[in-house]
Amino acid sequence: xxxxxxxxxxxxxxxxxxxxVLANHVSIRVETRQRVLEAIARLNxxxxxxxxxxxxxxxxxxxxxxxxxxxxxFTAIGRAVEDAAYEQGYSVLMCNTDENPEKEELYLNVLHxxxxxxxxxxxxxxFGASFHQSNSKIPMVIIDRQMETDxxxxxxxxxxxxxxxxxxxxxxxxxxxxxxxxxxxxxTGRDRHAGFLQALGEHALQxxxxxxxxxxxxxxxxxxxxxxxxxxxxxxxxxSNSLLTAGVFQALRDKKxxxxxxxxxxxxxxxxxxxxxxxxxxxxxxxxxxIGRTATELLFQRIQNPDRPAxxxxxxxxxxxxxxxxxxxxxxxxxxx
Amino acid sequence: xxxxxxxxxxxxxxxxxxxxVLANHVSIRVETRQRVLEAIARLNxxxxxxxxxxxxxxxxxxxxxxxxxxxxxFTAIGRAVEDAAYEQGYSVLMCNTDENPEKEELYLNVLHxxxxxxxxxxxxxxFGASFHQSNSKIPMVIIDRQMETDxxxxxxxxxxxxxxxxxxxxxxxxxxxxxxxxxxxxxTGRDRHAGFLQALGEHALQxxxxxxxxxxxxxxxxxxxxxxxxxxxxxxxxxSNSLLTAGVFQALRDKKxxxxxxxxxxxxxxxxxxxxxxxxxxxxxxxxxxIGRTATELLFQRIQNPDRPAxxxxxxxxxxxxxxxxxxxxxxxxxxx
DNA sequence: TTGTAAGCGTTATCAT
DNA sequence: ATGATAACGCTTACAA
Numbered sequence: 001x002x003x004x005x006x007x008x009x010x011x012x013x014x015x016x017x018x019x020x021v022l023a024n025h026v027s028i029r030v031e032t033r034q035r036v037l038e039a040i041a042r043l044n045x046x047x048x049x050x051x052x053x054x055x056x057x058x059x060x061x062x063x064x065x066x067x068x069x070x071x072x073x074f075t076a077i078g079r080a081v082e083d084a085a086y087e088q089g090y091s092v093l094m095c096n097t098d099e100n101p102e103k104e105e106l107y108l109n110v111l112h113x114x115x116x117x118x119x120x121x122x123x124x125x126x127f128g129a130s131f132h133q134s135n136s137k138i139p140m141v142i143i144d145r146q147m148e149t150d151x152x153x154x155x156x157x158x159x160x161x162x163x164x165x166x167x168x169x170x171x172x173x174x175x176x177x178x179x180x181x182x183x184x185x186x187x188t189g190r191d192r193h194a195g196f197l198q199a200l201g202e203h204a205l206q207x208x209x210x211x212x213x214x215x216x217x218x219x220x221x222x223x224x225x226x227x228x229x230x231x232x233x234x235x236x237x238x239x240s241n242s243l244l245t246a247g248v249f250q251a252l253r254d255k256k257x258x259x260x261x262x263x264x265x266x267x268x269x270x271x272x273x274x275x276x277x278x279x280x281x282x283x284x285x286x287x288x289x290x291i292g293r294t295a296t297e298l299l300f301q302r303i304q305n306p307d308r309p310a311x312x313x314x315x316x317x318x319x320x321x322x323x324x325x326x327x328x329x330x331x332x333x334x335x336x337x
Numbered sequence: 338x339x340x341x342x343x344x345x346x347x348x349x350x351x352x353x354x355x356x357x358v359l360a361n362h363v364s365i366r367v368e369t370r371q372r373v374l375e376a377i378a379r380l381n382x383x384x385x386x387x388x389x390x391x392x393x394x395x396x397x398x399x400x401x402x403x404x405x406x407x408x409x410x411f412t413a414i415g416r417a418v419e420d421a422a423y424e425q426g427y428s429v430l431m432c433n434t435d436e437n438p439e440k441e442e443l444y445l446n447v448l449h450x451x452x453x454x455x456x457x458x459x460x461x462x463x464f465g466a467s468f469h470q471s472n473s474k475i476p477m478v479i480i481d482r483q484m485e486t487d488x489x490x491x492x493x494x495x496x497x498x499x500x501x502x503x504x505x506x507x508x509x510x511x512x513x514x515x516x517x518x519x520x521x522x523x524x525t526g527r528d529r530h531a532g533f534l535q536a537l538g539e540h541a542l543q544x545x546x547x548x549x550x551x552x553x554x555x556x557x558x559x560x561x562x563x564x565x566x567x568x569x570x571x572x573x574x575x576x577s578n579s580l581l582t583a584g585v586f587q588a589l590r591d592k593k594x595x596x597x598x599x600x601x602x603x604x605x606x607x608x609x610x611x612x613x614x615x616x617x618x619x620x621x622x623x624x625x626x627x628i629g630r631t632a633t634e635l636l637f638q639r640i641q642n643p644d645r646p647a648x649x650x651x652x653x654x655x656x657x658x659x660x661x662x663x664x665x666x667x668x669x670x671x672x673x674x
Numbered sequence: 675t676t677g678t679a680a681g682c683g684t685t686a687t688c689a690t
Numbered sequence: 691a692t693g694a695t696a697a698c699g700c701t702t703a704c705a706a
Contacts, residue, residue: 004684005683014693015684015685016692017692020685023685047450047684048391048450048682049450050682051682051683051684052683054684055685055686075407078433092431093430094429107428109383110428271610272610273614278614350677351676351678352677352701354675357701357702365675365676366676369676384699387698387699390682391682393682393700393701
């Protein structure tokens, strides 16, 4: 592979001149630029980004650290981030932490060592504490999860509000004994739990069981089975992400529980399958494209100006009413035909 | 951030010695090593991987270039690759090409420029030609897609055989007018088409329509609608990946076509939702974990020994029989109770 | 066992 | 407008 020296030699100029041509510097004779460009083309030269990065102490890469790459919510974000970064000539290094604080630290270190220009990150709750006292200077945008910090920008849903809306929707559709399943690793689970309780309180209802569990299909499945065995079993289940929703749905089907007539179901995040199953699942859809794009743009702004005050972008979810939460004859819609 | 010079100074040794300690060289006095390690800890030093990579002309990164990050098949592979790479101390740079040959070239260049040690890649058909005459020396493992080459290792399903098996399964369950939907960008679509035709031929059947289309949900949906409008409409549809399957399933539901009694359905790749819908979808499941691990291991072997002959690992899929392909009263199972 | 110094491929500073 | 040259942080001959 040809390097800048080869090009300089071939064009009869110095490496400095080649570098200037590459950087589109002003003071270059048209003829010289021509010769250099020819040499570059002839030798099929491409600058070595490693060397450039070492010299410049920065790079055209950003990191994206997510907690579960199998969660469609995060892959959708990944797509959006990649597209937005690509438009700016940046490439994206994607890492997967499995909600594991050790892996969080590892990958943040790796990314730092790779000289990434910045990081988009969905942290666990544990991370919050360590981040507070860290003095990392790497530009960072937190996504999806609430965090008290002025050292990073934030892009996320108003999770309390969204859970409140979803819970209220269930209540208005006649459900009274609502159980909730929330991810145990993230602030998001905690916030949605808060919105859930708040909505119940406004209608003088008690929760019919709350589980903070690992955000996986299997955990959702197991928790749903346990809920169904209770003597005063819930008449609806609210889930905090699509993996839990899938697990619960599977459990309901295996136990031949009729949805929504025996048990209603509502959750978060739009998925391929949520619309395909019977009944289609009611969810709060998150604007993944917008979250990803906004996070990327904020990151670029912060990279350019590391000292700007932190922005907090709070987005709204969109309630997509399926049939999993609407009984054939809902008490509140007695004449609904 | 402290560098190797700072550490050397703090420990009262040369940078070479620090480097040797880091590399676990043999000839170091225990006491010296101790001092160096202390300095490293005290200064919270971590080697700059960029500099190391520039010097060593290689890195502990590998690239994973997939054609659609939203396809659960590829995210599953991504997980497996990441786990396997992580165990070897490598990090994974994941890129998304959208089946676009231009993006393929771009990302392969990017990865090359990033000094990755090797690449795991699911290429389009177009790539095959250009790869043939390229003389890239970057270690490469091709996944998921057949390719005639001895310059890269290969890990994929026997797609002809798998499609043959799936088609035969449909035939044995009484379906006679089977249509096929295949991805138009990949050799995999082509191979599965071949297996499909072969199985039909063995039973003296004609295909009931074949579409080579873009592997997206929407394309599958549109193609299914067209098939359903035909005067001699198919009694079964075979799809070549899970995005197409989702589109077809949605179309069948929207048109209130009964599955499998009016139209049977079978496809590729195990997904969350495939088991949750009614009826559950019959698929050939691919061993994604094994594909990812094997590809990663082959890549490491090739990195260590670039001149070893190319391996071709051909795996078998597993038929997971759902109800989407089994009629209540199948002609071949007349007494099946 | 340890140190010195060259060099990986760039870019930026300072000359000219 | 262009060229020499010193860094960026690390590894590795070669010397001592």
